[in-house]
Amino acid sequence: MKKINIGLIGLGTIGEGVYKILNSRRSEIKKSYGLELNIKSCCDISPNIAKKLKIKKEYFTNNYNDIVFSKDIDVVIELIGGLKISKDIAIKTLQNNKHFITANKALIAENGTELKKIAKKNNVKILYEASVGGGIPILNSIQDFISINKIKSFYGILNGTCNYILTLMSQGIEFNDALEKAQKSGFAEADPTLDINGMDTAHKVVVLANECFGYNAKIKDLHISGINNISKIDLEIAKNLNCKIKLIGIGKVVKNSIDLRIHLVMINHSNPLANVDNELNAVLIDSENLGKTMKYGFGAGMLPTATSVISDIVRIGNQKEHNFIEKKYKNLNISNLNRKFYIRLNLENKAGNLAKITSKFAKYKINIEKIFQNPENVNSKYVPVIIISKKSNYKVINNLLSQFDKLSITNKKSLLIPFEE
Amino acid sequence: MKKINIGLIGLGTIGEGVYKILNSRRSEIKKSYGLELNIKSCCDISPNIAKKLKIKKEYFTNNYNDIVFSKDIDVVIELIGGLKISKDIAIKTLQNNKHFITANKALIAENGTELKKIAKKNNVKILYEASVGGGIPILNSIQDFISINKIKSFYGILNGTCNYILTLMSQGIEFNDALEKAQKSGFAEADPTLDINGMDTAHKVVVLANECFGYNAKIKDLHISGINNISKIDLEIAKNLNCKIKLIGIGKVVKNSIDLRIHLVMINHSNPLANVDNELNAVLIDSENLGKTMKYGFGAGMLPTATSVISDIVRIGNQKEHNFIEKKYKNLNISNLNRKFYIRLNLENKAGNLAKITSKFAKYKINIEKIFQNPENVNSKYVPVIIISKKSNYKVINNLLSQFDKLSITNKKSLLIPFEE
Numbered sequence: 082m083k084k085i086n087i088g089l090i091g092l093g094t095i096g097e098g099v100y101k102i103l104n105s106r107r108s109e110i111k112k113s114y115g116l117e118l119n120i121k122s123c124c125d126i127s128p129n130i131a132k133k134l135k136i137k138k139e140y141f142t143n144n145y146n147d148i149v150f151s152k153d154i155d156v157v158i159e160l161i162g163g164l165k166i167s168k169d170i171a172i173k174t175l176q177n178n179k180h181f182i183t184a185n186k187a188l189i190a191e192n193g194t195e196l197k198k199i200a201k202k203n204n205v206k207i208l209y210e211a212s213v214g215g216g217i218p219i220l221n222s223i224q225d226f227i228s229i230n231k232i233k234s235f236y237g238i239l240n241g242t243c244n245y246i247l248t249l250m251s252q253g254i255e256f257n258d259a260l261e262k263a264q265k266s267g268f269a270e271a272d273p274t275l276d277i278n279g280m281d282t283a284h285k286v287v288v289l290a291n292e293c294f295g296y297n298a299k300i301k302d303l304h305i306s307g308i309n310n311i312s313k314i315d316l317e318i319a320k321n322l323n324c325k326i327k328l329i330g331i332g333k334v335v336k337n338s339i340d341l342r343i344h345l346v347m348i349n350h351s352n353p354l355a356n357v358d359n360e361l362n363a364v365l366i367d368s369e370n371l372g373k374t375m376k377y378g379f380g381a382g383m384l385p386t387a388t389s390v391i392s393d394i395v396r397i398g399n400q401k402e403h404n405f406i407e408k409k410y411k412n413l414n415i416s417n418l419n420r421k422f423y424i425r426l427n428l429e430n431k432a433g434n435l436a437k438i439t440s441k442f443a444k445y446k447i448n449i450e451k452i453f454q455n456p457e458n459v460n461s462k463y464v465p466v467i468i469i470s471k472k473s474n475y476k477v478i479n480n481l482l483s484q485f486d487k488l489s490i491t492n493k494k495s496l497l498i499p500f501e502e
Numbered sequence: 503m504k505k506i507n508i509g510l511i512g513l514g515t516i517g518e519g520v521y522k523i524l525n526s527r528r529s530e531i532k533k534s535y536g537l538e539l540n541i542k543s544c545c546d547i548s549p550n551i552a553k554k555l556k557i558k559k560e561y562f563t564n565n566y567n568d569i570v571f572s573k574d575i576d577v578v579i580e581l582i583g584g585l586k587i588s589k590d591i592a593i594k595t596l597q598n599n600k601h602f603i604t605a606n607k608a609l610i611a612e613n614g615t616e617l618k619k620i621a622k623k624n625n626v627k628i629l630y631e632a633s634v635g636g637g638i639p640i641l642n643s644i645q646d647f648i649s650i651n652k653i654k655s656f657y658g659i660l661n662g663t664c665n666y667i668l669t670l671m672s673q674g675i676e677f678n679d680a681l682e683k684a685q686k687s688g689f690a691e692a693d694p695t696l697d698i699n700g701m702d703t704a705h706k707v708v709v710l711a712n713e714c715f716g717y718n719a720k721i722k723d724l725h726i727s728g729i730n731n732i733s734k735i736d737l738e739i740a741k742n743l744n745c746k747i748k749l750i751g752i753g754k755v756v757k758n759s760i761d762l763r764i765h766l767v768m769i770n771h772s773n774p775l776a777n778v779d780n781e782l783n784a785v786l787i788d789s790e791n792l793g794k795t796m797k798y799g800f801g802a803g804m805l806p807t808a809t810s811v812i813s814d815i816v817r818i819g820n821q822k823e824h825n826f827i828e829k830k831y832k833n834l835n836i837s838n839l840n841r842k843f844y845i846r847l848n849l850e851n852k853a854g855n856l857a858k859i860t861s862k863f864a865k866y867k868i869n870i871e872k873i874f875q876n877p878e879n880v881n882s883k884y885v886p887v888i889i890i891s892k893k894s895n896y897k898v899i900n901n902l903l904s905q906f907d908k909l910s911i912t913n914k915k916s917l918l919i920p921f922e923e
Binding site: 102106109110112113114115216217218221222225226227228229230351353356357358369370371372373374375376377378379382384385387388391392395396399400401403404406 | 523527530531533534535536637638639642643646647648649650651772774777778779790791792793794795796797798799800803805806808809812813816817820821822824825827
C-alpha cells in the first residue's frame with residue numbers, strides 16, 4: 082500500500098468535484114490500485130467553501146504557501162486557473178520536490194516547457210490530463226502510445242461553448258440568441274471572449290502539439306480565428322452542401338514542417354467530427370499504425386474534469402512517466418493553405434457589383450464552383466453573396482477579399498472557411 | 503533501463519506486425535519509456551515465415567514449449583488464435599512466472615477468469631488490449647479509470663465484418679453480394695460464420711463486461727444473434743425512419759442485474775454509433791462521472807492490432823496492474839426487454855392474411871405505430887410486411903411471431919429489431 086498526501090489549491094467547481102470524488106471513491110481506489118489517497122490540506126481564498134464542503138479548520142488554509150512548502154504533501158493540485166499565481170504555485174511545488182497536477186490549459190500552453198524542465202531537474206512529475214478535452218481521457222493515452230506509433234495529425238473540436246453555439250445556429254438561431262441561450266444553459270461563461278475568439282482552442286492545440294509531436298509551439302505563431310464572424314445563413318448553406326461548419330484545432334506534421342491552425346472548417350457529414358454536436362468535444366487522431374481513431378465526450382463540467390484530475394494522481398502512484406522527446410519543426414503559415422473555400426461577401430446591392438466581384442475572381446485565377454445569393458434579401462442595402470471556390474490559395478483569396486472591403490462594395494468583414502476532408 | 507525479453511508465438515498477420523513494429527521502433531521505445539524490448543525467440547509451425555521475416559535460426563523454433571519453459575524469457579505473446587493450444591500456452595506461461603499477452607478474445611472470454619487466477623498466484627500479469635476493438639485502445643484505459651468512475655453501460659460496434667456488410671446493404675446491395683465484396687476487400691474471412699452469427703461480438707462483450715463491471719459472464723447466458731436474417735429492404739426502411747441498423751454488443755448494469763445482449767438494433771441518426779460505418783468499430787461508454795464517451799477506430803488489421811499488443815508490453819514494463827475486483831450480478835434475460843420494435847414478416851400474399859396478423863397484434867395488446875408493405879412486390883407469392891410497434895415486450899412479440907410461422911402464413915423466420923436510444 083502506497084500513501085499519497087494531496088494538497089488541493091482552488092475549491093471552485095472542479096476543486097469541489099475532486100474533493101467529493103476523492104472522498105466517495107477512497108476505498109475503491111485503495112482496493113483497486115493499492116493507493117491510499119489523503120487530502121492533507123485545502124486552500125481557497127474564500128473560507129465559506131470550506132464550510133460548505135465541511136472541511137475541518139486544521140485541513141484548510143487561505144495561503145497556498147502553506148501547501149507548496151509543506152513537508153507532508155506529495156502532490157499539489159492547482160485548480161485556480163489564470164496565469165500568474167498558478168505559475169508561482171507550479172514552480173514552488175516542483176522546486177520543493179512535489180508532483181504537480183493542473184487543469185489549467187493556459188498555464189501549460191504558455192509555460193509547459195519551462196515547468197517540465199523544472200520537474201525533470203527535481204525528479205517529480207507534472208500532469209495535466211484535464212487541461213484538454215475535460216472528461217475525455219486523451220493526453221495520458223497519447224503518452225502510452227507515442228513511441229509505438231507515430232502521430233501524423235490531430236483534428237479537435239475542443240471548445241464546448243463554440244460547438245454548442247454552432248449547433249444552435251444550425252437549427253436556425255442567430256449568433257447573439259445562441260450565445261445568450263448557451264450562457265443560460267451554463268455552456269458559456271458571462272465573458273465568453275476567450276472561447277468565442279478561438280484562444281481557448283489555441284491553448285489546447287499548443288498542449289496537444291506538445292504531446293503528439295514533441296513540439297513546443299508558441300501561441301503567437303498560430304493562425305487563430307474564432308466564430309465571431311459567422312451568421313445563420315452560413316450554416317443553412319452548409320446544410321445544403323451536405324456539410325457542417327465546426328471550429329477545429331488542427332495539428333499536422335508535413336515532412337519537417339508543422340501546421341497548427343484554429344479556424345472554422347466546412348466538413349462533410351460523413352466525417353466523424355461532423356456528428357459531434359452540442360457541448361461535446363472530440364479529437365480525431367491519424368497515426369501511422371492505428372489510422373484514424375476518434376475520442377468523443379464531454380469536454381468540461383465538474384465531474385468529468387475532476388475525474389481526469391484524479392486519474393493523474395493514480396498515474397503518479399502507479400506509473401513511470403515517459404521521457405519527453407523534444408522535436409523541432411518549421412512552422413507552416415496558413416498563407417500556404419490550398420483548399421476549396423466557402424466565401425461569404427456582404428455585397429452592396431447595386432447593379433454591376435456582382436460583375437466586379439466575379440471579374441476580380443477571374444483576374445486572380447480563382448475558379449468559382451458555385452455562387453448563391455440569398456433571394457430573401459433582395460430589397461436590403463447589402464446582400465450576402467456566397468461563393469464556393471475550387472481549390473485555391475488562402476493568401477490569394479484573403480488579399481482579394483480585403484480589396485473588396487477597401488472598394489467599399491462590401492459592408493462587413495467577409496467570411497472565409499476552408500473545406501477539410 | 504529495464505530489459506524485457508519477449509517470446510513471440512504465432513507469426514501470422516498480427517505476429518508479423520508485432521515483429522516489424524518492435525524492430526522499427528526499438529530506439530524510440532528505449533528513449534521514451536526506458537525499456538529495452540528484445541525478441542528472444544519466435545515460434546511458428548511454418549519455417550517459411552522465419553525466412554520471410556529474416557529471423558535467424560537460433561531465434562526460431564516450431565515448438566512453443568521452447569518458449570514457455572525458457573529461463574531467458576519474461577513475456578510470452580500468443581498470436582495463434584483458437585482455444586486449445588492457446589490455453590495450454592497461457593497456462594504454462596503463467597505457471598512459469600512469465601507475463602502473458604494475447605489478442606485472442608475467445609481464449610479470454612472462455613478462460614479469462616481461470617487464467618487471471620493463475621496469473622495472480624504466480625505474481626505475473628495477463629494483458630489482452632488487442633482482443634477488443636483491435637487498434638482502439640480501450641481495455642487498459644478502462645482499467646485506469648475504473649475505480650475513479652463507475653461505468654453504467656457500454657454499447658459497442660465490435661465486429662468490422664458485420665458493420666462493413668451492413669454499410670454496403672444500406673447502399674442497396676443484398677446480403678450475399680455484400681458478403682462477397684467484404685471477402686474480396688479483406689474485411690471478411692473465407693469462413694465468416696463466427697462474425698456473421700454474432701459469436702465474435704459475444705466474445706468481446708464477455709471481455710468488456712469483465713473489465714467494465716468486474717463480472718464473469720458466460721457465453722451461454724447471453725442472448726446472441728447476428729446479421730444472418732437481414733435483408734436490403736430493412737435498411738431501406740431504416741433510412742426512411744431516419745435510423746440505421748447496427749449489430750451492437752450491449753452491457754448494462756441495472757441495480758443488481760446485468761443485461762448482456764448481442765443483436766441488431768435500430769438507432770437514430772443522431773446517435774454517435776449510427777455514424778460508425780464501413781469496417782470501423784466503436785465503443786460508447788456511459789459512466790457516472792464522465793457521462794457518455796465514445797472511442798472510434800479500426801477494430802482489426804495488422805498494424806492497429808499489433809500496436810495494441812505492444813502497448814501491453816510497455817504497460818508490463820512501466821505500470822502496476824490494478825487488482826481485479828469481482829462482482830456478482832443477476833443475469834437479465836432478453837425476454838424482459840421492453841422497447842419499440844421493428845418487425846418484418848414475409849407474409850403469404852393472400853386476402854385476409856394481413857387481417858389475421860393485425861387482429862393477433864390487437865389480441866396480444868401490441869400497439870402498432872406504423873405498418874408498411876413494399877409496393878414493388880405485389881405480385882410475389884410472399885410480401886414483406888413491416889410493422890413498427892409501440893413500446894412492447896420482446897417475449898410477447900417473439901411468441902406471436904412463432905405463431906405466425908406455425909400457421910404457415912409467413913415463409914421465413916421473421917425479423918425483430920429493437921429501437922435503442
